Amino acid sequence: MASSYTQRCLQCRSLFSKTVANPGRHFTHFNHGTSATRLFIKKKILNGSSVIRMSHTAIQARCTWKQQSFYYSDFTARHLSTKEEASKDIEELSKADVTYTNPLEAVSVTEDQMLLDLDEVSEPSALEEISDEEAVSIIVPSAIPPAAKSLCAYVDHSETLTKLVQLGVNLWKFEQKPIVGSMLLRLDFNTDVTPRLLFLKDIGVESSRLGYVITHNPFILTESLENLQTRVNYLKSKKFSSGTVASMVSRAPYLLNFSVKRLDNRLGFYQQHLKLSASNTRDIVARLPKLLSGSLEPVKENLKVCELELGFKENEIQHIVIAVPKVLIASKRKLTQIFDFIHNTMKVPHHLIVKFPQVFNSKYLHIRERHLFLEYLGKAQYDPNLPNYVSLDRLVSLPDELFCTDLALATVEDFYLFQKTL
Known part of the structure; x- marks a missing residue:
């Protein structure tokens, strides 16, 4: 850039010596234009080098003494033979913002006089229209709800919750x-x-x-x-x-x-x-x-119920617990209800209940319906010393089909019709 400018200055100097008739007159205008130009300089950072930008006023002042001499632009350098052609080109030059460096001209500018001219990055306006493709590509991050009644509202925002849901x-x-x-x-x-x-x-x-x-x-x-x-x-x-x-x-x-x-x-x-x-x-x-x-309180209470209310002995409780551990945490109401029906209604003694403790693991309604059906048919016989004996184990464990065919000697339809009468 500097070498190119030097060559152009030498060309201008030769042209100046040939065309200027009154050197003293133009020398005065040259000094005036130079001093005017120095008042309007700006410092611009461009690719790490200092660039001197001339304002429109400085260009007009400099062009006043050049009207009869020469014109030079960034693209071509030519000599103007007439004053009229130079005036037209100078007017165009004054409208343009020409930027060039002048390494031959030393300019001292204070820190306060230097203005940093940074090119601002143009950002799209919020009111600017965009295409459908650009609108679809816009991703708006969703905010995490500050409060919610359900954790489901946070699943999309939490990797932990998302993975836990995937685990089930x-x-x-x-x-x-x-x-x-x-x-x-x-x-x-x-x-x-x-x-x-x-x-x-x-x-x-x-x-x-x-x-x-x-x-x-x-x-x-x-x-x-x-x-x-x-x-x-x-x-x-x-x-x-x-x-x-x-x-x-x-x-x-x-x-x-x-x-x-x-x-x-x-x-x-x-x-x-x-x-x-x-x-x-x-x-x-x-x-x-x-x-x-679990808690030990229901366990302690059930042990007391089995001993004091149901009347089982210590070894009998031990046998029941080994066979059906769930007795220890079952509800007190269920234990007493099942025992009361089997012992007082079905007339089954303690030793037979201990022998078949699985009855405590059954449902009360299930036992009641089957007993009443057998009683209706005249087959409710739970004494092993008498004929047609029905064990408690088979009473509560057999499915409906086998219960009807093996114990009740009836059809399943008859059993279901009987259940509707209860």
Whole structure:
């Protein structure tokens, strides 16, 4: 740029010497134009070099003394032979914003006089019309709801909730527990949830049961992996197999939330109060792991009901519990209702009830309907010493077809018609 400009200046100097008739006159105009030009300089940063921009006023002042001399533009350099042609070109030049550098002219400008001219990036106006394709491509991020009655409103905004739903977790079960919802929203799936899920898989919990476990015990996601492993190791030290531990955790999700001390106290309670061996204690706990994770109050109450209200002896209670552990956590009303009907209505003695304790695991209406049907047919005979004996086990366990054909000696249609009369 500088070399090109130097060549052009030399050409202009030669032209100036040939065309100017009165050097003194034009020298005066040259000084005047130069001083006027220096008053309107601006500093512009362009590709790291300083550029001198001349305003329209400066161009007009400089062109006054050039009207009879020469004209030069950024695109071509030519000599004007007449004053009229120069005037026309100068008017066009004054309308244009010509930018060029002048390395031969030293200009000293103070810091206050320098104005930084930065090109502003043009941004589209909000009122500017856009095409349909551009409108479709616009992505508007949705804001997280500040408050909601259901966790479903946050699923699209939380990776953790999205992945939990994919695992089969029922979020609606947490709607009555705000503390659970806020806890899940704060969890990071990769750092908080994934390690716990991998731990459950490692101890043998099936993938299909992960959603059930977290649905019933979301707080397992906040337990430390060290504590979880310690509790699993304790159960294995009590001779629970790996498969049994996995099955217990799958059916009683809160099991691993309890400390080792609490688990040990629970096992000791059943072994001492029921006078059970270690093997029988492991057996009832493995079949009903809720005995370790649930409250002991209903267990203590049912033991008193069986002893004081139902009249069973200690060894009889022990036998019933080993056969049907669910008796320990069943509702008191169900136990008393079934026992009252079997013992007082069907006239079945205690020792036969102990021999077939599965009756406590049946429904009261189921037992009542079948007994009344047998009684209607004259076949309600529950004494093993008499003919046509009907055991309690078969009474409650057989499906309707076998019950009718083997015990009642009637058709299923007859049994269903009889049920409508009750």
